[in-house]
Amino acid sequence: MHSDTPASYGPKNSEMRNTMHYEIHGLTSPNAPTIVLSSGLGGAAKFWQPQLADFTQDYRVITYDQYGTNKSVGELPANYSISDMADELAALLKKLEVQVCHFVGHALGGLVGLQLSLSKPDLLQSLVLVNAWSSPNPHTLRCFDIRKALLAANRKDMYLQLQALLLYPPDWIAANARHLEEEEAHLLNHFPNVDNLLARIAALSAFDIDGELPEIKTPTLAVANKDDTLVPWQRSQTLADAMPNAVLSVMEYGGHASSITVPSAFNKLVLEYLQRLRQRA
Known part of the structure; x- marks a missing residue:
């Protein structure tokens, strides 16, 4: 099931309105335990397709297109931030009458x-x-600088090829070459709004809450991949060390997008963590 809902835009743009595309899968009762899935830079609900069959066995699952991406059409303002993205999602969940939820977020x-x-x-x-x-960390910022340079040179084709290199392990790319070529051809014909993409890159590049991590008491599982080309796995170690109720799980294989490359192992890891929380409750 899917629908659209108006949501308030954010504290700096309170008079603006946007339409957030969302989808609800699995259990339909509003009292069912709920998982909200939030995608990375691409912002697309469909990123989580490999999780739906497993996650919907015991949960109501909400996915959404982040504002300015895919079916959530709109132009992002100057100085757009991660705080704006959080406010937009909070407004959507309030509209859906979600009181509490488990949250799974990839990268951004x-x-x-x-x-x-x-x-x-x-x-x-x-x-x-x-x-x-x-x-921010210097390695990841270098990767995004290259992405921005490709966009400035209007090399969207190379941007998409680089995207695969940053998301997936080399052997997975080799084994899925034809699929990636077809996907990249489709994405090239449906390339996102470049200004919005740059605004989202700027937002994630500026995000810095190191000093606030000890304040986050939410039970947290930090998942990292040792073969992640984009984000050093030690960044997840930083989260687990600083947040009082966080634990770290490091996967040996999967790249930056292990939810796609090794979905069975990823799904098992997440669902077992959520099950442990339910047993403690």
């Missing part, structure tokens, strides 16, 4: 979860942060 989506845990701590029963971070 994890940053949204961290910000929500600071601004709306009562909303989150748990956090799963997948290859996320709490402050």
Whole structure:
């Protein structure tokens, strides 16, 4: 099931309105335990397709297109921030009458979860942060500088090829070459608004809450991949060390997008963590 809902835009743009596309899968009762899935830079609900069959067995699952991406059409303002993204999601969940939820965020989506845990701590029963971070690091910023340079040169084709290199392990790319070529051809014909993409890159590049991590009491699983090309796995170690109720799980294989490359192992890891929380409750 899916629908659209108006949501308030954010504290700096309170008079603006946007339409957030969302989808609800699995259990339909509003009282069912709920997982909210938040994607990375691409912002697309469909990123989580490999999780739906497993997650919907025991949960109501909400996915959404982040504002300015895919079906959530709109132009992002100057100085757009992760705080704006968190406010937009909080407004959507309020519209859907979600009182509490488990939150799973990948990369930028994890940053949204961290910000929500600071601004709306009562909303989150748990956090799963997948290859996320709490402050900029030189390696990841270099990767995004190259992305920005390709966009400036209007090399969208090369941007998409680089994207695959940053997301997936080399052997997975080799084994899925034809699929990636078809996907990249489709994405090239449906390339996102470049100004919005640059605004989102600027927002994640500026995000820095290192000093606030000890304040986050939400039970948290930080998932990292040792073969992540984009984000050093030690960034997840930083989260687990600084957050009082966080634990770290490091996967040996999967790249930056292990939810796609090794979905069975990823799904098992997340669901077992959520099950342990339910047993403690």
